[in-house]
Amino acid sequence: MDLDDQLRRYFGTNDLTAVPGSALAAGLEHMRVDLGLEKDHSRRFALWTLLHSLGAAPDLDVAFKDPADRDAARNWMELSEWLTPDE
Incomplete structure (x- = not known):
């Protein structure tokens, strides 16, 4: 899945x-x-x-x-917080 493609699909623009x-919202x-x-x-x-x-x-x-999918999502959440610059 390409991010720009997904943004155009759901929002009409990237x-x-x-x-x-x-x-x-739609x-x-x-x-x-x-x-x-x-x-x-x-x-x-x-998508998630x-x-x-x-x-x-x-x-x-x-x-x-699936518990393994939930664990993967938790790991992604932790990594994404770590990669997000402090404001």
Whole structure:
């Protein structure tokens, strides 16, 4: 999954600063629906990480039934916090 492709798919542009609030909300909802329907573990994880980055991811126990997937998501969350520069 390419990030720019996903942003264009859900928001119509890869520049999120250009997306009006209502379109952002609609794109996030579309992503959550696709996450619920996705069967492929890799694609599901990629959708969840993008939702998490945008502050709209469902809880781990809702998003991932497999404990290994939840652990991977927790690891990603910890790494992403570590990589985020302090404000």
